[in-house]
Amino acid sequence: MIEEILEYNRRFVAEGAYGRFATSKYPDKRIAIVTCMDTRLVELLPAALGIRNGDVKLIKNAGGTITNPFDSTMRSILVAVYELGVNEVMVIGHTGCGVQGMDAAHMLELMRSRGVSEEHITLMRHCGIDLDGWLKGFADTEDAVKETVDLIARHPLMSADVRVAGYIMDSTTGELTPLDREE
Numbered sequence: 160m161i162e163e164i165l166e167y168n169r170r171f172v173a174e175g176a177y178g179r180f181a182t183s184k185y186p187d188k189r190i191a192i193v194t195c196m197d198t199r200l201v202e203l204l205p206a207a208l209g210i211r212n213g214d215v216k217l218i219k220n221a222g223g224t225i226t227n228p229f230d231s232t233m234r235s236i237l238v239a240v241y242e243l244g245v246n247e248v249m250v251i252g253h254t255g256c257g258v259q260g261m262d263a264a265h266m267l268e269l270m271r272s273r274g275v276s277e278e279h280i281t282l283m284r285h286c287g288i289d290l291d292g293w294l295k296g297f298a299d300t301e302d303a304v305k306e307t308v309d310l311i312a313r314h315p316l317m318s319a320d321v322r323v324a325g326y327i328m329d330s331t332t333g334e335l336t337p338l339d340r341e342e
Contacts, residue, residue: 182213184243191216191239193232193307194251195223195258199330204251207333216245222258222297223251224307228314237316246321248311251335252304253328259303261296301327305338 171177188210194200196219205211216239218232225232239245267280267290283290297303308325311317325338 180212186215188214189245190247190249191218191236191245192249192251193218193223195253195256196221197253200253203333222256224303225310228310236311240321248323250304250307250325251328252300254330256300258296259300263291263294266294301338
């Protein structure tokens with residue numbers, strides 16, 4: 160599959176198809192969106208929000224949440240705010256998220272079944288990594304989005320003038336439901 164993608168890329172470049180995507184590194188709408196890597200959102204989310212290449216900083220991960228105040232998602236948000244002019248952050252969860260209810264013990268079993276040794280798993284634990292906490296999902300998508308919004312808004316390095324809001328997107332229709340942040 161990777162070879163097919165690389166062949167497509169060679170044609171894409173050779174034909175100059177990249178021209179219609181030209182933009183700067185600064186988001187035109189000055190918004191960062193944190194969302195899930197779910198395949199249903201790849202085209203649905205931009206279409207449902209009316210965003211195009213160059214409009215926003217789109218940050219995706221499993222679940223569209225922040226699990227640690229110093230993880231790469233939070234770092235990306237801070238870069239977007241301080242280096243790239245973002246002044247609003249949208250956190251968009253979605254219905255039917257695969258991270259909801261994800262079980263760390265099950266994932267560790269899947270790792271073992273694919274050849275990850277018990278020695279490596281034990282090494283991670285001895286290095287202070289809480290694999291059970293790091294690999295577990297969340298119980299409720301709405302609560303997870305609210306927690307992420309709160310973490311971003313109250314982060315010690317986040318400017319108070321940045322608006323942070325949470326939403327749930329319907330994975331079929333693209334409809335956004337705003338979530339109220341509890342103060």
